[in-house]
Amino acid sequence: MxxxxxxxxxxxxxxxxxxxxxxxxxxxxxxGELVAVLGPNGAGKxxxxxMLTTLIPPTSGTAEVAGYDVVTHPDRVRAAIGYxxxxxxxxxxxxxxxxxxxxxxxxxLDRRTARSRAGELxxxxxxxxxxxxxxxxxxxxxxxxxxxxxxxxxxxxxLFLDEPSTGLxxxxxxxxxxxxxxxxxxxxxxxxIVLTTHYLDEADTFAERVIVVDHGQVIADxxxxxxxxxxxGDLVTxxxxxxxxxxxxxxxxxxxxxxxxxxxRAGGVSTVEIRTADGPxxxxxxxxxxxxxxxxxxxxxxxxxxxxxxFLGLTGRSLRETAVVDAPDGGQGTVATGSTxxxxxNLTNNSSTNNSSDSDSSDKKEVLA
Amino acid sequence: MSAATLTPGTTTRPSARPLPRRSFLRDTxxxxxxxxxxxxxxxxxxxxxxxxxxxxxxxxxPLLAGSAGEALGGDVWLWFVPAxxxxxxxxxxxVTGSNxxxxxxxxxxxxxxxxxxSRPAQLVGRALKEMVPxxxxxxxxxxxxxxxxxxxxxxxxxLTLLQLAVLGIGxxxxxxxxxxxxxxxxxxxxxxxxxxxxxxxxxxxxxxPLENGPAWMQAASSVNPLRxxxxxxxxxFAGDLMSSAVAWGWVAAVATAVLGLVVGVRAMVRxxx
Numbered sequence: 001m002x003x004x005x006x007x008x009x010x011x012x013x014x015x016x017x018x019x020x021x022x023x024x025x026x027x028x029x030x031x032g033e034l035v036a037v038l039g040p041n042g043a044g045k046x047x048x049x050x051m052l053t054t055l056i057p058p059t060s061g062t063a064e065v066a067g068y069d070v071v072t073h074p075d076r077v078r079a080a081i082g083y084x085x086x087x088x089x090x091x092x093x094x095x096x097x098x099x100x101x102x103x104x105x106x107x108x109l110d111r112r113t114a115r116s117r118a119g120e121l122x123x124x125x126x127x128x129x130x131x132x133x134x135x136x137x138x139x140x141x142x143x144x145x146x147x148x149x150x151x152x153x154x155x156x157x158x159l160f161l162d163e164p165s166t167g168l169x170x171x172x173x174x175x176x177x178x179x180x181x182x183x184x185x186x187x188x189x190x191x192x193i194v195l196t197t198h199y200l201d202e203a204d205t206f207a208e209r210v211i212v213v214d215h216g217q218v219i220a221d222x223x224x225x226x227x228x229x230x231x232x233g234d235l236v237t238x239x240x241x242x243x244x245x246x247x248x249x250x251x252x253x254x255x256x257x258x259x260x261x262x263x264x265r266a267g268g269v270s271t272v273e274i275r276t277a278d279g280p281x282x283x284x285x286x287x288x289x290x291x292x293x294x295x296x297x298x299x300x301x302x303x304x305x306x307x308x309x310x311f312l313g314l315t316g317r318s319l320r321e322t323a324v325v326d327a328p329d330g331g332q333g334t335v336a337t338g339s340t341x342x343x344x345x346n347l348t349n350n351s352s353t354n355n356s357s358d359s360d361s362s363d364k365k366e367v368l369a
Numbered sequence: 370m371s372a373a374t375l376t377p378g379t380t381t382r383p384s385a386r387p388l389p390r391r392s393f394l395r396d397t398x399x400x401x402x403x404x405x406x407x408x409x410x411x412x413x414x415x416x417x418x419x420x421x422x423x424x425x426x427x428x429x430x431p432l433l434a435g436s437a438g439e440a441l442g443g444d445v446w447l448w449f450v451p452a453x454x455x456x457x458x459x460x461x462x463x464v465t466g467s468n469x470x471x472x473x474x475x476x477x478x479x480x481x482x483x484x485x486x487s488r489p490a491q492l493v494g495r496a497l498k499e500m501v502p503x504x505x506x507x508x509x510x511x512x513x514x515x516x517x518x519x520x521x522x523x524x525x526x527x528l529t530l531l532q533l534a535v536l537g538i539g540x541x542x543x544x545x546x547x548x549x550x551x552x553x554x555x556x557x558x559x560x561x562x563x564x565x566x567x568x569x570x571x572x573x574x575x576x577x578p579l580e581n582g583p584a585w586m587q588a589a590s591s592v593n594p595l596r597x598x599x600x601x602x603x604x605x606f607a608g609d610l611m612s613s614a615v616a617w618g619w620v621a622a623v624a625t626a627v628l629g630l631v632v633g634v635r636a637m638v639r640x641x642x
Contacts, residue, residue, distance in 0.1 A: 053483050055641050075391075075485050083483040087476025093407040102403045106484045108391075150480065 001158055001192045002029035002052060007061035009047050009216075021047040023216035024061065031157070032190040036197055036207030038307065040319055044216035045196035046086070049162050052194070053083050066158050079107070082156030086163050088143050089150040092136035096127055096146055099135065100153060107154035114153075121149040124186070125179050141172035145179060152183055159184075161195035165202060173199075177206055200307045200319060212311060219314050224307060231313045232305035233259050234279025236286065238272045239299035245270035248297070251289045257282050269298070279304065396487040400494025405501060418506050422457045426450070426514065429576065444607075446519040451529060451602030452575040454507045455595060458533045459570060461506070462499045462541040463562055466548030469495070473552050473640075482641050492545060492637040496630060499541035500534035507533060525605030528615070532605075536598050536622040542629030549636040573599045594621035 009022040022044040029035055037045045050056045052065050054074040063070045066080035090099045097118050104114030122131045125145040130138055135146065144164065151159060164180070165173040184191045197203050203210050204224045212220040212227070220227055240248055245263045252261045252274045259275040276282045279302040290297050311319040408414060426449070434445040472478040481491055507530050511521065544562070551557035572579075572586065573595040579587055590596045601618020609615070 055479065055482055078483060078485040081483070083480065085476040085479045085483075087474070087479060089476050089480040091403075091407075091472060091477050092475070093411075094403070095406070095410065098403070098406045098410075102399060102406075103484070105399050106396075106481075106486050147476070 001031045001033070002027060002063070002065050002194065004052070004063040005061055007048065007051060007063050008059045009044075009051060009056065010059045021216055022051070022058075025213075025216070025218055026061075027211070027218070027221075029192060029194060031192055034184070034193045034206065034208045035211060036195050036203035036209070037211045037213055038197060038200070038203045038311075038319070039213035040198060040317075043213045045198075045213055046162055047216075048213070049160055049194070049196055053081060053160055054078055079154075080156060080158060082151035082154065082159040084147050084151040084159070084161045084164055086166065088135075089147040090135040090143065092134070094135050095132055096122065096135060096138070097131040099146070100149060103150050103153040109154075117153060121152060124183065125149045141168055141175060144168060144172070144176055148176070148180060148183070155187060156191065157187075157189065158192045158194070161193065163196055163198070165197070165199065173202070177202075181206070198319065204307050210307065212307075212314065214311075214315050220310065227307065227310045228305040229277070232309035233275045233277055234282075234305060235301075235303040235309075236274040236276055236279045236283050237299075237301040237303070238274070238286065238290070238297050239269055240272065240290075240295055240297055242268070242270045244295045245272055247293060248272050248290055248295045251293060251295070252286060255282060255286055255289065391485060391487065393487055393490055396490035397494045397497065399486070400491055401497050404495055404498035408501060415502055415505055418457065418461050418502060419509060421460060422453045422506070422510050423513065425453050425456065426510070433576075444518075444520070446514060446517065447521060447606045448603055450511065450514055450519055450521070451606050452573075452599050454510060454529065454533055455536075455573065455599045455602060456570065456575055457506055457510070458503050458537050459540060459566070459595060461502055462537040463544050463566055465495075465499060465541045466544035466546075466558060466562070469545050469548040470552070470555055470558060473548065474555070478640070488638045488640075489634045492542065492633045493630065495545060496538045496542040496633060499537040503534050503537045504530050521606040522608035522610070525608055525610055528610065529602045529605045532598060532601060532618055532622045535619075535626050536594070539594075539622070539625030539627070539629030542626070542633035546629070546633040546636040549633075549640045552640070569593060569595055572596065575599055594625045597621035 004025055004027045006024040006026055007022060008020075008024050011019045011021055013019055025044075025048055037048065039045050047056070051058050051070065052063055054065075054070050054077050057071055065077045068076040068080070070077050090096070094102075097115075100118035100121055101111070101114045104117050105111065109117060118131075122128045125148060127142060127145055127149065130142055130146075135143065138146065148161075148164070151161075161180070165176055168176060180193070184193060195202075195207070208223065210220075210222065210224050210227060211218055220231065222230070236252075238248060238252075242265060245265070249261050249263050249272050252258055252272060255274075255276070257277040259277070261275075262273045264271045264273065274282070274286070283300060283302055287297060287300065308319050311317070430445065430449055433449055469478070472481075482488070511519065511526060547561055548558055551561070570576075572590040572593045574580075574590065575595075579590050579596070597614075597617045598621050600614045601616075601621075604610075604612045604614040605618075
């Protein structure tokens, strides 16, 4: 469905400065896939999408979308794809139904077919009551559903979503995704969806494949589960009195499945953090071994990895710190957006990763190597 | 919903679908109809555009009649109403780029660029839409002035409205081109628009006759297309349909339209990045 080779985009800002927004991205997306392109702001996600949707030509490299080259056959590509951009698709003074009918006509439907298609879409996306209202009077969630409806008028087999849920509250995000996923399977053949996002849980929950982009390059590409298992692993955190920390670290290092061990000390207690392939499976064994060695463990936490851990492991930076622009406290306050896996999210663990991300990243690079 | 109703027999390759037939005229019509929809749904919006010409007619017209009535010879309204119509056209169409600015800052323009819609049609359709408010507003102004003693030549009036509509296509296109050219510094739009607006208005002889101005003003006004359109309107309202003033008015209006469309289409085609 999408095939790119060494796709590159440079923006010449001034005579002495060129921004390399996308540096040689090669991708293959098969029909029916649901792919999330994840990365911090400025990673090149949107630029890549703008090339794939024929908005801007690549500086070098090639991209074939829906069977056609984006440079030589942009009209063929445009006819085949649907696009939901970051901004709103509907004119403020237009009415919901009018915009959908116009969009249908643009894609070659006659007026009557376009009207019935507009009716189907307003119903499917829960906009029937708003159909004759001006778009400026819609709520944020309603506007975004309209954007999706506009992108789906011609039943594209490939839909691009550029940060579809940015600015929506959690309830509206969930609602929007419910609609997107239903529309995807309602089609005769499952629609291929490519979305960009900097919401970790969005990529984690909905995408079947996650492509992590940083500095204009693909740095990881797999299912969310595989990325987490391979690149991060579970985190088992044991709290002990300081004098027992070193023996416990030794026990943990000998345990099977352990990838790295780190000892943190805060106040009167020490914390031993163990990265392991299977946290829930390793914890009982660790506790038994600690007991046998006379190490009094006062607290246990098992944390399943998030995609943020994956990004941290790959780049040494937290996606939350680089991406969450609207949270003034950076990574600290975003506990809720992160983990969707079954594990507990432990505030102690979170703040320690943020405070000591340098040592943390070096640990993880060992894991990767 | 029945997803398969529109494309029965959708094949595995989406691109194997036949491309819908595209024609420039059809695309232009789609854009034109879309632009007109808010006006049709809410025709009252056109009334706001009438405030300014009526203020000029009500507050400036009597002054003009009092101070320059003699010099203008005969009917002040036949001299002033065509000028006010040209002014309404100029003001209304020169700001229309701000509508496109809204679409540029939201995602509407981008959405259109990702569709197969012809890009020149996206400009031409918008420009043609400018004709509708011009003709409607001008007709209302003329009707309102009839009880106050305006007695224009009927054919001359219709021809003047058409000429203003053609002029409006050009000015509107230039306004759109400006909006596209300064899309990365939006505030520039108003700086440039205001910088051009008032000199063009003053040098058209709309408000006061240029004949009494200095020679350099008359020279400057000779390259101002609006001046010829204003003169043409005055001649046509007076029933002098075969005069050279009317002919020059058409030359100026058509030239402005052609220039505007060429500049506008070029700007539109390059508006993606």
